[in-house]
Amino acid sequence: MPNNIPVNQNLIDMEYAVRGPIPRRAMEMQRAGRTIYACNIGNPQALKQKPISFYRQVLALLESSDNIPRERNLVKFAKKKSHLLEENGISIIPTDILDYSEEFIQKSLTGMGAYTESQGPKFIREAVSNFINMRDKIDIVSDPDSIFLTDGASDAARRILELLITGPNDGIMIPIPQYPLYSATVKRCGGVEVGYYPNEEEDWALTPDILKDAYQNASINGVNVKCIVIINPGNPTGAILNKNSIEGIVNFAEEYNLSIIADEVYQENLYGGSFISMASIVGSRDIPLFSLHSISKGFSGECGHRGGYMEIRNMPTMKDSNINLSELLIKQASVSLCSNTAGQAILYMMVKPPKKGSNLYETYTQEKNAILSELETKAALIKESFKQMQGVECFGNTGAMYLFPRIDSLPKGITDFDYCMKLLEETGICTVNGGGFGQQPGTNHLRIAFLPSVKSITRFLPDWIRFHNRFIQSPY
Numbered sequence: 001m002p003n004n005i006p007v008n009q010n011l012i013d014m015e016y017a018v019r020g021p022i023p024r025r026a027m028e029m030q031r032a033g034r035t036i037y038a039c040n041i042g043n044p045q046a047l048k049q050k051p052i053s054f055y056r057q058v059l060a061l062l063e064s065s066d067n068i069p070r071e072r073n074l075v076k077f078a079k080k081k082s083h084l085l086e087e088n089g090i091s092i093i094p095t096d097i098l099d100y101s102e103e104f105i106q107k108s109l110t111g112m113g114a115y116t117e118s119q120g121p122k123f124i125r126e127a128v129s130n131f132i133n134m135r136d137k138i139d140i141v142s143d144p145d146s147i148f149l150t151d152g153a154s155d156a157a158r159r160i161l162e163l164l165i166t167g168p169n170d171g172i173m174i175p176i177p178q179y180p181l182y183s184a185t186v187k188r189c190g191g192v193e194v195g196y197y198p199n200e201e202e203d204w205a206l207t208p209d210i211l212k213d214a215y216q217n218a219s220i221n222g223v224n225v226k227c228i229v230i231i232n233p234g235n236p237t238g239a240i241l242n243k244n245s246i247e248g249i250v251n252f253a254e255e256y257n258l259s260i261i262a263d264e265v266y267q268e269n270l271y272g273g274s275f276i277s278m279a280s281i282v283g284s285r286d287i288p289l290f291s292l293h294s295i296s297k298g299f300s301g302e303c304g305h306r307g308g309y310m311e312i313r314n315m316p317t318m319k320d321s322n323i324n325l326s327e328l329l330i331k332q333a334s335v336s337l338c339s340n341t342a343g344q345a346i347l348y349m350m351v352k353p354p355k356k357g358s359n360l361y362e363t364y365t366q367e368k369n370a371i372l373s374e375l376e377t378k379a380a381l382i383k384e385s386f387k388q389m390q391g392v393e394c395f396g397n398t399g400a401m402y403l404f405p406r407i408d409s410l411p412k413g414i415t416d417f418d419y420c421m422k423l424l425e426e427t428g429i430c431t432v433n434g435g436g437f438g439q440q441p442g443t444n445h446l447r448i449a450f451l452p453s454v455k456s457i458t459r460f461l462p463d464w465i466r467f468h469n470r471f472i473q474s475p476y
């Protein structure tokens with residue numbers, strides 16, 4: 001192996017704070033036996049959020065379809081001898097689950113171990129389109145041929161940015177603060193990040209002026225802005241965009257001839273606002289729109305299964321090329337052969353949940369509501385505690401899985417990184433400092449993911465309040 005191999009500088013320059021120095025220090029502390037409260041990442045099942053049982057029961061049968069006849073026999077047996085099963089602690093898989101799994105198997109034909117169509121099986125893409133149509137209820141319907149199944153939204157973001165960034169002057173507008181997937185992927189693809197700053201004190205609202213300023217500053221510096229990324233609900237802010245802001249973005253994109261990437265992975269995580277999809281506001285206007293969704297968030301929390309989709313509306317035409325964008329996207333997808341099939345199956349279940357009226361629906365709805373209402377409780381507990389921390393303010397209605405309080409009371413020379421590191425060392429609470437997401441110069445923040453159990457949160461909040469009020473007086 002030769003030494004001194006040149007490697008891609010873009011990868012060296014890329015940064016991703018969510019797994020940066022603070023979480024790395026937390027892992028060291030954990031290995032040394034300290035209790036760590038992992039509030040640094042939106043990874044719900046790592047923090048004991050239970051998977052939706054419908055997803056897992058169906059997935060188990062899809063992976064082991066030979067068990068379906070046996071389960072059907074058990075159902076018959078149970079009708080006659082239910083007491084025997086109960087006495088021996090044997091639970092049977094409901095018929096609804098068996099039917100759902102068999103239907104999936106019939107539609108997919110090739111089974112879980114085979115590569116699928118690169119874009120994703122048509123019946124899953126049809127279910128995704130149907131989900132979008134039911135959600136948005138607008139006249140412009142979703143086209144299954146414009147849906148691409150992906151290994152999560154991260155994969156989708158990479159595919160789109162790889163497609164749009166053609167050289168070192170191509171700019172992508174990104175909200176600041178932002179989920180670092182975008183800054184990292186723009187860097188990886190060799191483009192320029194153009195930050196725009198939603199108005200924190202107006203609950204992170206956006207106005208056309210904010211967007212135009214960012215665009216014009218970039219243009220003056222020779223950047224060719226091509227696209228604007230919107231994260232709604234936001235990460236790290238948790239803010240839910242209102243209709244005015246979304247309309248402003250759409251008008252802006254139309255005026256400046258930009259594509260929009262709408263990252264909508266938190267569309268189910270709303271605790272006090274309602275979600276308006278970008279597609280529903282773009283409507284019939286001729287603006288290229290890439291919308292992303294994922295099985296990782298919401299109430300599914302199936303991060304490790306890596307599933308999601310992107311929908312493209314108003315496919316732009318391509319300069320100087322005789323293939324169209326859709327063909328190019330298919331070619332791009334086909335180089336990775338296909339997205340993983342377990343992720344595809346969970347995505348199908350996410351967009352085609354049990355029908356109202358079935359027994360399955362009852363359990364599914366109960367589990368879903370329990371997860372969402374617990375998240376809401378946890379967010380409220382933490383938000384309430386900020387009132388007891390001097391100089392801490394948290395703006396915006398709550399969405400996603402995060403709170404992003406501003407810390408106005410840090411002594412001169414102390415950064416939010418120092419604060420978060422010391423918070424970790426003293427209390428075991430692992431957060432990510434605002435600088436990791438970008439923030440208005442001169443401000444300090446942190447992001448806390450409200451995923452640990454209510455019990456853990458109630459245990460660590462008093463320590464945090466004590467730490468805070470002492471640290472701002474004497475940080476050393």
Ligand SMILES: Cc1ncc(COP(=O)(O)O)c(C=O)c1O
Pocket residue numbers: 042151152153154155179181231234235263265293294295296303307308
């Ligand atoms: C805004 C946003 N987009 C995308 C992702 C990544 O999602 P996925 O697991 O689907 O790749 C995350 C993960 O936290 C996120 O917060």
